[in-house]
Amino acid sequence: MGSKSDLPVMQDAIDILKEFAIEVEIDIVSAHRTPEKLFDYGKNAHLRGLSVIIAGAGGAAHLPGMIASLSPLPVIGVPVKSSNSIDGWDSVLSILQMPGGVPVATVALNGAKNAGILAAQILGSADAQIQEKIIAYKEDLKTKVLESSKNLK
Secondary structure (H helix, E strand, C coil), rough: CHHHHHHHHHHHHHHHHHHHHCCCCCCCCCCCHHHHHHHHHHHCCCCHHCCCEEEEEECCHHHHHHHHHHCCCCEEEECCCCCCCCCCHHHHHHHHCCCCCCCEEEEECCHHHHHHHHHHHHHHCCCCCHHHHHHHHHHHHHHHHHHHHHHHH
16 A cells, blocks of 8 residues: 555455455555655565555555556556545546556455455466355355345335
């Protein structure tokens, strides 16, 4: 994440990944305040065994795109509505509007839970145990909706 203030939003990704028993690395890497750390992190994440990066940032939100420009790993961007944000749209557009060749999968504003689920689905495409957990999770979502519908009648 770009700053400690992003943690309350990013906690949803951390929690869902832990629910799926997926190891999580958490760090603060600011695209603007720690560019050297950003370059090191982006260039070496795959060498350290990471498989997917979820990058959350508010305001100008350059972190996900810069990480994507440096890393061969899939990057999921979480636009964060921060105190210096313009209703969050600056963050959304900064992450969403990437140039060709530098893709960032972008979730909804403050949508870290979906970022975590998407990361799990990416990992699950090559790991049957994770995929089974995703299938069970989605089945549970379905069951909850059907129960809610039944309770209305």
